[in-house]
Amino acid sequence: MTSLRALSKEKLTDLQSALWNEYRQEQAKGLHLNMSRGKPAPDQLDLSMDLLRLPDSCILEDGTDARNYGILQGIPECRKLFGNLLGIPADQIIMGGNASLNLMFDTMAFLFLFGTGGNRPWADYRTVGRTVRFLCPVPGYDRHFRICEKLGIEMIPVRLLEDGPDMNQVKELVKNDEQIKGIWCVPLHSNPQGVCYSDAVVEELASMETAADDFRIFWDNAYGIHHIYEEVPLKDILTACEKAGHPNRCYYFFSTSKITFPGAGVSLIAASPDNIKELLGHMSAQTISHDKLNQLRHVQFFGTPEKILIHMQKLADLLRPKFDIVLQKLEEGIGQDSSIASWSRPKGGYFISLNVSDGCAKRTVELAGQAGVTLTAAGASYPYGKDPDDSNIRIAPSYPSEEELAQAMDILILCIKIAYLEKLLGNQPK
Amino acid sequence: MTSLRALSKEKLTDLQSALWNEYRQEQAKGLHLNMSRGKPAPDQLDLSMDLLRLPDSCILEDGTDARNYGILQGIPECRKLFGNLLGIPADQIIMGGNASLNLMFDTMAFLFLFGTGGNRPWADYRTVGRTVRFLCPVPGYDRHFRICEKLGIEMIPVRLLEDGPDMNQVKELVKNDEQIKGIWCVPLHSNPQGVCYSDAVVEELASMETAADDFRIFWDNAYGIHHIYEEVPLKDILTACEKAGHPNRCYYFFSTSKITFPGAGVSLIAASPDNIKELLGHMSAQTISHDKLNQLRHVQFFGTPEKILIHMQKLADLLRPKFDIVLQKLEEGIGQDSSIASWSRPKGGYFISLNVSDGCAKRTVELAGQAGVTLTAAGASYPYGKDPDDSNIRIAPSYPSEEELAQAMDILILCIKIAYLEKLLGNQPK
Numbered sequence: 001m002t003s004l005r006a007l008s009k010e011k012l013t014d015l016q017s018a019l020w021n022e023y024r025q026e027q028a029k030g031l032h033l034n035m036s037r038g039k040p041a042p043d044q045l046d047l048s049m050d051l052l053r054l055p056d057s058c059i060l061e062d063g064t065d066a067r068n069y070g071i072l073q074g075i076p077e078c079r080k081l082f083g084n085l086l087g088i089p090a091d092q093i094i095m096g097g098n099a100s101l102n103l104m105f106d107t108m109a110f111l112f113l114f115g116t117g118g119n120r121p122w123a124d125y126r127t128v129g130r131t132v133r134f135l136c137p138v139p140g141y142d143r144h145f146r147i148c149e150k151l152g153i154e155m156i157p158v159r160l161l162e163d164g165p166d167m168n169q170v171k172e173l174v175k176n177d178e179q180i181k182g183i184w185c186v187p188l189h190s191n192p193q194g195v196c197y198s199d200a201v202v203e204e205l206a207s208m209e210t211a212a213d214d215f216r217i218f219w220d221n222a223y224g225i226h227h228i229y230e231e232v233p234l235k236d237i238l239t240a241c242e243k244a245g246h247p248n249r250c251y252y253f254f255s256t257s258k259i260t261f262p263g264a265g266v267s268l269i270a271a272s273p274d275n276i277k278e279l280l281g282h283m284s285a286q287t288i289s290h291d292k293l294n295q296l297r298h299v300q301f302f303g304t305p306e307k308i309l310i311h312m313q314k315l316a317d318l319l320r321p322k323f324d325i326v327l328q329k330l331e332e333g334i335g336q337d338s339s340i341a342s343w344s345r346p347k348g349g350y351f352i353s354l355n356v357s358d359g360c361a362k363r364t365v366e367l368a369g370q371a372g373v374t375l376t377a378a379g380a381s382y383p384y385g386k387d388p389d390d391s392n393i394r395i396a397p398s399y400p401s402e403e404e405l406a407q408a409m410d411i412l413i414l415c416i417k418i419a420y421l422e423k424l425l426g427n428q429p430k
Numbered sequence: 431m432t433s434l435r436a437l438s439k440e441k442l443t444d445l446q447s448a449l450w451n452e453y454r455q456e457q458a459k460g461l462h463l464n465m466s467r468g469k470p471a472p473d474q475l476d477l478s479m480d481l482l483r484l485p486d487s488c489i490l491e492d493g494t495d496a497r498n499y500g501i502l503q504g505i506p507e508c509r510k511l512f513g514n515l516l517g518i519p520a521d522q523i524i525m526g527g528n529a530s531l532n533l534m535f536d537t538m539a540f541l542f543l544f545g546t547g548g549n550r551p552w553a554d555y556r557t558v559g560r561t562v563r564f565l566c567p568v569p570g571y572d573r574h575f576r577i578c579e580k581l582g583i584e585m586i587p588v589r590l591l592e593d594g595p596d597m598n599q600v601k602e603l604v605k606n607d608e609q610i611k612g613i614w615c616v617p618l619h620s621n622p623q624g625v626c627y628s629d630a631v632v633e634e635l636a637s638m639e640t641a642a643d644d645f646r647i648f649w650d651n652a653y654g655i656h657h658i659y660e661e662v663p664l665k666d667i668l669t670a671c672e673k674a675g676h677p678n679r680c681y682y683f684f685s686t687s688k689i690t691f692p693g694a695g696v697s698l699i700a701a702s703p704d705n706i707k708e709l710l711g712h713m714s715a716q717t718i719s720h721d722k723l724n725q726l727r728h729v730q731f732f733g734t735p736e737k738i739l740i741h742m743q744k745l746a747d748l749l750r751p752k753f754d755i756v757l758q759k760l761e762e763g764i765g766q767d768s769s770i771a772s773w774s775r776p777k778g779g780y781f782i783s784l785n786v787s788d789g790c791a792k793r794t795v796e797l798a799g800q801a802g803v804t805l806t807a808a809g810a811s812y813p814y815g816k817d818p819d820d821s822n823i824r825i826a827p828s829y830p831s832e833e834e835l836a837q838a839m840d841i842l843i844l845c846i847k848i849a850y851l852e853k854l855l856g857n858q859p860k
Contacts, residue, residue: 037499045497052723053483067475069467069692097527098721105716109539113553113581123543127557143718150715151543262499264723285580286535288573291528291721293482293694 005339009425016421019414023371026411031372033408038191038350039399040258044318047311048260048301055296066292072284073276078266078295085305086224086254087236088270094279097290100255100267104218105147107251107269110282111181111216112151117248117274119214122181126152135173135183137165139353139381139392141191144184144220148383155383156180160193164201167208174210182216188234189223192381192394193353194346199235206240206249217241217250224254225309227348228316228323238270247272256298258350259311266291266298316348322397325405326352333413340420343395352395353381360419361390367415373408435769439855446851449844453801456841461802463838468621468780469829470688474748477741478690478731485726496722502714503706508696508725515735516654516684517666518700524709527720530685530697534648535577537681537699540712541611541646542581547678547704549644552611556582565603565613567595569783569811569822571621574614574650578813585813586610590623594631597638604640612646618664619653622811622824623783624776629665636670636679647671647680654684655739657778658746658753668700677702686728688780689741696721696728746778752827755835756782763843770850773825782825783811790849791820797845803838 007015058066060075073079074095083090096103112132115121122132132153136145137160148155156173159166165183174180185205187197205217219237241249248271256265269279302308327345334341344353356364361378368375376394379387395412397405422428437445488496490505503509504525513520526533542562545551552562562583566575567590578585586603589596595613604610615635617627627635635647649667671679678701686695699709732738757775764771774783786794791808798805806824809817825842827835 039499042495045495048497052485052488055482058482065472065475067478067691067694069469069687097532099717102527102717106536109543112543113539121553123551123553124557127554143715146715150712257499261497261723263719264497264721282580285573285576287529287532289693291694291724293691294721294724 004337004420005424012421012425016418016425019418019421023367023414023418026414027371029372031407031411033372033400033404033411034374035396035400035405035408036374036376037399038258038396040262041318041399041401044315044398045261047314051260051297051301054300055293056300058293058296060296066296069288071289071292072280072287074268074290075292075295075299077299079268081299081302081305082254082268085308086221086270088238088252092238092273092276093268093270094276094283095290095295096267096269098263098265098267098294099257100220100222100253100269101143103267103269104144104220104253106286107218107279108147108151110279111214114282116214116216116278125179130179133177133180135165135170135180136383137184137190138383139192139387139394140184141186141220142380142385144218145383157383160190160195162195163198164195167201167204171204171208174208174212174215176211178211180210181212181214182218184218184220186220186222187237188221188232189226189346189349191222191349192351192392193344194349194351196232196347197234202235202237202240203244206237206246207244215249219250219252221252221254222258223349225312226258226316226350227312228320228346230347232347238272242272248275251275259308259315260298260301264294266295319398321402322400322405323352325402326395326397326409329406329409329413330354333410334416341416350396350398352397354393354395355391356393356416357420357423358389358391360416360423361387361393363419363422364412364415365393367418368412371411371415373411375412434767434850435854442851442855446848446855449848449851453797453844453848456844457801459802461837461841463802463830463834463841464804465826465830465835465838466804466806467829468688468826470692471748471829471831474745474828475691477744481690481727481731484730485723486730488723488726490726496726499718501719501722502710502717504698504720505722505725505729507729509698511729511732511735512684512698515738516651516700518668518682522668522703522706523698523700524706524713525720525725526697526699528693528695528697528724529687530650530652530683530699531573533697533699534574534650534683536716537648537709538577538581540709541644544712546644546646546708555609560609563607563610565595565600565610566813567614567620568813569622569817569824570614571616571650572810572815574648575813587813588613590620590625592625593628594625597631597634601634601638604638604642604645606641608641610640611642611644612648614648614650616650616652617667618651618662619656619776619779621652621779622781622822623774624779624781626662626777627664632665632667632670633674636667636676637674645679649680649682651682651684652688653779655742656688656746656780657742658750658776660777662777668702672702678705681705689738689745690728690731694724696725749828751832752830752835753782755832756825756827756839759836759839759843760784763840764846771846780826780828782827784823784825785821786823786846787850787853788819788821790846790853791817791823793849793852794842794845795823797848798842801841801845803841803845805842
């Protein structure tokens with residue numbers, strides 16, 4: 001396919017007919033394959049089944065009965081376990097409920113309702129005709145953008161480069177605009193490209209000058225230990241912020257949604273001592289504690305940070321063949337012709353980011369859907385669901401079986417080509 | 431003690447000396463008894479231990495794997511179970527996280543951030559120099575008042591009578607003040623007096639004219655099935671609101687915190703179809719779902735509404751002797767002299783509300799504390815922690831053992847009398 005653009009219109013039309021024949025044959029199979037969300041497959045979940053027979057004892061190390069009320073910050077043994085895993089002091093961690101997304105929304109809601117560090121509540125901007133703005137490295141995680149949209153936060157897309165957000169762009173924006181209140185970051189194996197932030201980017205995020213005193217980094221380390229091909233280190237943002245004189249700049253989120261059970265795991269927020277104190281003040285009005293028995297369940301299941309990492313290797317062993325299939329199919333089907341499509345080659349995480357020819361993403365997703373392959377909606381990885389180039393498609397290889405995935409990729413590649421030919425020929429044959 | 435006020439000053443002084451001697455003997459025992467919070471005792475929690483070996487199967491009736499992402503509204507079988515228990519259609523229920531307090535805070539936060547039914551967000555009142563106001567039947571639940579205080583809601587106390595809030599007072603207030611946006615209600619076995627709302631009160635709450643279109647009843651049915659001495663029926667507020675032409679007036683909260691494990695149970699919010707739709711819209715930005723495995727755990731543990739009620743009878747059998755002790759000790763120690771103290775005789779719930787002589791509550795709690803008996807802080811059951819009469823003390827008999835409780839009550843009664851004598855004599859002897 002390397003010379004598609006060099007072909008005559010006649011030959012392109014012949015090729016198009018051949019591809020449509022192939023497509024109709026695939027359609028006739030009546031497949032139902034879903035690559036739309038980053039859902040773990042059943043065999044991944046099976047690795048955590050022993051959780052469901054825990055906790056054994058409900059008495060904590062300090063003698064407290066975990067079945068009863070109390071311990072707003074989360075049980076000490078759980079904060080220690082994940083603190084040791086992530087290199088964060090247990091005192092700087094609050095255990096949340098079953099998902100870190102909820103902590104992110106609630107933290108943003110607290111900022112809107114109460115402000116932070118004595119600054120005005122962000123909700124007050126609206127009533128004086130101003131808007132809170134957030135920087136959104138793109139493509140990025142649709143649920144981050146959804147929180148912003150829900151709260152009326154104006155999203156400013158910034159380029160995500162190979163080592164993190166384009167810091168020249170970021171620094172220029174934040175130093176001049178007091179209404180830019182923060183940035184979303186997925187610092188390791190980002191959703192969807194698998195970008196890992198370099199030390200230099202972490203340093204700059206921590207030290208850059210911001211017009212807003214209450215500028216906040218929402219550091220969603222969702223894939224912090226989700227290495228598949230290669231372990232990637234990550235500079236400690238909390239320490240970097242502290243050293244740079246901005247100790248309260250960052251909220252750090254983590255969860256076991258993609259370690260044990262999505263939606264029945266444990267989550268945490270980590271931050272500076274001042275931020276933790278402020279957050280606990282808000283949370284003390286919201287809840288008496290999150291589910292301590294689920295915290296204890298996870299502590300008893302894992303025991304040590306080392307055992308969490310061993311568990312992650314088992315998960316990686318299940319995911320790696322699936323990533324292999326996607327990458328190999330793309331290599332075989334598209335090859336080096338980046339005018340048709342290019343894609344990320346992540347070292348971990350949950351996704352592969354595919355860029356098809358500008359203007360072809362929606363059509364590709366539509367064609368795939370009509371052949372039984374459900375993909376994430378084109379544009380979903382952009383604020384307001386709008387990809388300005390209509391180019392990006394997120395591939396989530398985790399949920400289907402290897403066989404299904406291979407089938408789905410064959411169809412996807414077919415659709416990529418058909419959409420591209422339609423663009424070249426300026427037609428849309430039936 | 432019926433004739434205390436009739437005694438000469440000399441005799442009162444003699445009595446005071448005798449009581450102080452008794453008090454010092456109690457002090458010397460170095461007791462540590464806690465009646466401060468409505469915590470279940472370990473033997474109550476033991477009844478739910480089989481929960482910790484569930485769920486068996488994680489596959490739902492419709493074939494969905496409950497271990498994975500999704501089902502924002504909560505698993506259908508759990509909504510059905512509690513819907514049947516409470517007489518609410520499953521479609522009008524959203525399962526929440528581990529505690530209904532969190533749902534109450536979040537619902538209030540949604541109202542502040544987004545408003546309801548197209549009305550302006552409540553947060554916007556603040557910035558135009560106005561205040562959202564809430565009616566607070568008193569005495570009431572301190573954590574309701576804490577939510578209001580946190581959000582800057584002005585609390586307006588209203589009298590709680592034997593059959594619910596003083597509806598003449600309530601109706602007069604709400605019909606004239608657009609800033610009064612709601613009322614807190616614990617309609618059965620209220621915290622702390624054990625008041626149960628009559629049908630007439632429920633009707634009036636549903637049908638009364640309110641100046642605010644977005645007036646909301648926060649219906650915290652925390653003790654809806656917590657009958658100890660007598661089963662008390664409760665009129666269906668959601669249907670009453672619908673019939674009265676105010677279908678969206680009420681948010682109904684329930685949880686298993688005092689059924690299975692506090693802080694590791696399941697919670698729910700029920701409301702009109704419009705409200706449910708609106709809430710799901712907000713929640714869809716906040717979370718993918720709450721903990722479905724804990725929902726399934728509860729479904730498999732209970733199976734049917736009837737089994738929940740049998741479980742409640744077992745809990746009542748553990749609580750009844752404790753309530754008996756408190757009531758009997760008060761009867762024996764204080765008797766009919768209501769100038770010293772009077773108290774509620776609840777039919778269920780978790781508390782007994784004690785009213786000591788005006789101006790004596792803080793001193794009584796202080797004296798008890800110094801003799802090793804921790805009570806809820808005096809005034810805690812009032813907005814801002816301020817009981818205007820300094821009279822009310824909440825007794826929480828559930829947590830101590832029967833033996834401890836009897837000891838604690840002896841000390842409390844001693845302290846009530848000492849504080850009362852101090853008031854009569856105008857002194858505070860060492």
